[in-house]
Amino acid sequence: MVVATQMGHREAVLALARPVTVGQELSARDVREASLSVDSGLAVIPARSRASVEGRAVGYSMPAGTLLTKDVLGEARVPPAGQAVVAVGIKPGQYPPDLRAGNRVTVVVAATSDQSTGSASSRSSAWDATVTGVHLDTDELTTTVSLQMAQDDARELAAEPTGQVSVLMVHGGAQ
Secondary structure, rough: OOOHHHHOOOOEEEEEEOOOOOOOOOOOEEEEEEEEEEOOOOEEEEHHHHHHHHHOEOOOOEOOOOOOOOHHHHOOOOOOOEEEEEEEOOOOOOOOOOOOOEEEEEEEEEOOOOOOOEEEEEOOEOOOOOEEEEEEOOOEEEEEEEEEEEHHHHHHHHOOOOOOEEEEEEEEEEO
C-alpha cells in the first residue's frame, strides 16, 4: 500500500534523452519525459512545458538522463570562476582511445631536452583536469582535447611545447 501511495504522487518532468554539450540548443529529440516524486525538492521543469525549452541553449554539458531545471538553461556557464578550458593537440598513443567529455584525467608533460645546449630537463609536470571535448582532425592525425582545469594550471599547460603532452584517465573517470 505504501508503494502504491508513493507511486500516485509522481509528476511527469523533462529529462535529457541524449547527451548535450554546453551552448547546444535543445531540440525535440534531446528531451524526454521522466517520472519523479512530487516531493523530491528539485526545481525540475514539468513535461507540460516542453515547448518552452525547445530551442533554448544549455549552460553546461550534461549526460543523457539529466533532469532539466531552469538553472541548466541559458548562457554557457563553463568554465566556472577560477577555471579555464585549454586545448591540447595529442597524437594516438598519448591518450586512451575511449577518451570522451566528462572523463577525469591527469595531464602529464614529459621532461624535455634543450636542443641548443644538449642538456636534458628532468622537470615533468602534471595537472588534474576534466575533459570537455574531444575532436579528431583526420587530416592531421591529431586529436584536440579540451580540458577544464584551474586557471593558473591551464596557463602553464598552454605554454608547454607541442607533442609532449599525454592524457591519463584517472579514478572517477566518467562524471
